[in-house]
Amino acid sequence: MNTSAEWIWLVLLTLAAPVLLIILSIPMIRRKVKPNGWYGVRVPATLKNEALWYDANEYGGKALCAASVITLIAALVMLVAGVSPEVFFTVITIVMIGALLIAVMQIFRYIGRYPK
Numbered sequence: 001m002n003t004s005a006e007w008i009w010l011v012l013l014t015l016a017a018p019v020l021l022i023i024l025s026i027p028m029i030r031r032k033v034k035p036n037g038w039y040g041v042r043v044p045a046t047l048k049n050e051a052l053w054y055d056a057n058e059y060g061g062k063a064l065c066a067a068s069v070i071t072l073i074a075a076l077v078m079l080v081a082g083v084s085p086e087v088f089f090t091v092i093t094i095v096m097i098g099a100l101l102i103a104v105m106q107i108f109r110y111i112g113r114y115p116k
Helices: 005-029 044-048 050-081 085-113
Strands: none
Touching: 005 050, 005 085, 044 050, 050 085
């Protein structure tokens, strides 16, 4: 395993992104985020319908939290396995983007299926 200071800082920064998303998703899951223009699932449908806002944010928070946990698990598995920095950052980028894209697609699907 690479233990240079630069590698350690890059790994810590890489792990900070999913941890931050988990922290930000908790108030959404707990339905504590009021409708606003900067934090949460902000699309026209959720901004027009308060019930949908809270339901979509709870669902979206869970989806983002799950994507972040998947990213953290992938990162930890690769760190334990001792993969090279190039492999680590390539794979973690693919996992992170893929997991977040799936989460976003699930959120939009949820909103689309929400009773009118």
